[in-house]
Amino acid sequence: MFTDRSNPGGAYVSCLLGLSGIAALVFCLIRIYRADGAVGASQTLTAALAAVYGFAGLILGIVMFAKRDSLPFFPALGIVLNSILIVLIAGLVAWGFLG
Numbered sequence: 265m266f267t268d269r270s271n272p273g274g275a276y277v278s279c280l281l282g283l284s285g286i287a288a289l290v291f292c293l294i295r296i297y298r299a300d301g302a303v304g305a306s307q308t309l310t311a312a313l314a315a316v317y318g319f320a321g322l323i324l325g326i327v328m329f330a331k332r333d334s335l336p337f338f339p340a341l342g343i344v345l346n347s348i349l350i351v352l353i354a355g356l357v358a359w360g361f362l363g
Contacts, residue, residue: 269333269334269335270333270334270335271334271335271337271338272328272331272334274324274327274328274339275325275328275334275335275338275339275342276338277321277324277342278321278322278324278325278328278338278339278341278342278343278345278346279321279325279338279341279342279345280321281317281318281320281321281324281342281346282317282318282321282325282341282342282344282345282346282348282349283345284317285314285315285317285318285321285345285346285349286314286345286348286349286352288310288311288313288314288317289310289311289314289349289352289353291310292307292310292311292314295307311353311356314349314353315349315350315353317346317349318346318349318350318353319346319350321342321345321346321349322342322343322346322347322350324342325339325340325342325343325346326339326343328342329343
């Protein structure tokens with residue numbers, strides 16, 4: 265309102281990638297829980313795609329956060345969401361190896 269800075273489109277995309285990746289991972293975990301722990305190819309592919317979303321969104325969020333002429337809220341939110349997604353996936357992979 266009182267500034268000439270704006271949110272670039274990449275900031276919104278970073279947030280959407282983080283949200284969609286977390287939603288896909290939660291959906292995948294619900295399906296695995298309902299199947300009594302049986303992991304199928306579709307759940308594995310969904311988790312792998314969520315990991316790709318997480319890394320792409322994290323890189324995009326960092327690039328948009330580094331821009332000087334943009335507002336920092338949505339890039340920072342994208343960085344946080346995608347970092348949470350990557351940590352969740354890394355935890356699931358570690359749990360799979362240890363369990």
